[in-house]
Amino acid sequence: PPDVEQLGRSTWTFLHTLTASYPANPTPSEQSNVQQFMGLFGKLYPCWVCAEDFQDWMAKNKVRTESRDEFGRWMCEAHNEVNRKLGKREFDCGKWEERWRTGWKN
Numbered sequence: 001p002p003d004v005e006q007l008g009r010s011t012w013t014f015l016h017t018l019t020a021s022y023p024a025n026p027t028p029s030e031q032s033n034v035q036q037f038m039g040l041f042g043k044l045y046p047c048w049v050c051a052e053d054f055q056d057w058m059a060k061n062k063v064r065t066e067s068r069d070e071f072g073r074w075m076c077e078a079h080n081e082v083n084r085k086l087g088k089r090e091f092d093c094g095k096w097e098e099r100w101r102t103g104w105k106n
């Protein structure tokens, strides 16, 4: 079976990096691609209990694709939901871009 922690760390790196590379002003087709991708991701993520909870959360918290900042914050909120579930500290979503795109400011 997959190592759920290692899989999670690698997957969050991928997902936050995906939001960092998303356009600041996406076209309708770029927005539609992300919506399709996240829907399929929720069905295919190879930790089935994780995927089930994530799909439930996405059903109530629709992916926000109107800008890079909205998509990045939405992903941060998704990650915080899992952090809460696992008893981990929540991340300050005002800092998602510093962590995943621009690097920390001093």
Ligand code: FAD
Binding pocket: 004, 005, 006, 007, 008, 009, 010, 011, 012, 013, 016, 045, 049, 050, 051, 053, 054, 075, 076, 077, 078, 079, 080, 082, 083, 086, 088, 090, 091, 096, 099
């Ligand atoms: P991770 O949570 O993997 O975080 C990696 C890095 O991301 C952190 O070091 C931090 O710098 C940064 N970070 C942390 N929070 C945020 C945030 N909110 N926004 C932006 N950056 C942040 N594990 C389970 O045991 N049960 C589950 O049900 C479960 N569901 C998951 C669902 C999904 C969709 C994913 C991708 C993973 C899931 N995991 C689940 C795995 C879990 O979230 C962690 O990845 C794993 O426990 C390893 O945690 P970690 O403490 O190393 O850091």
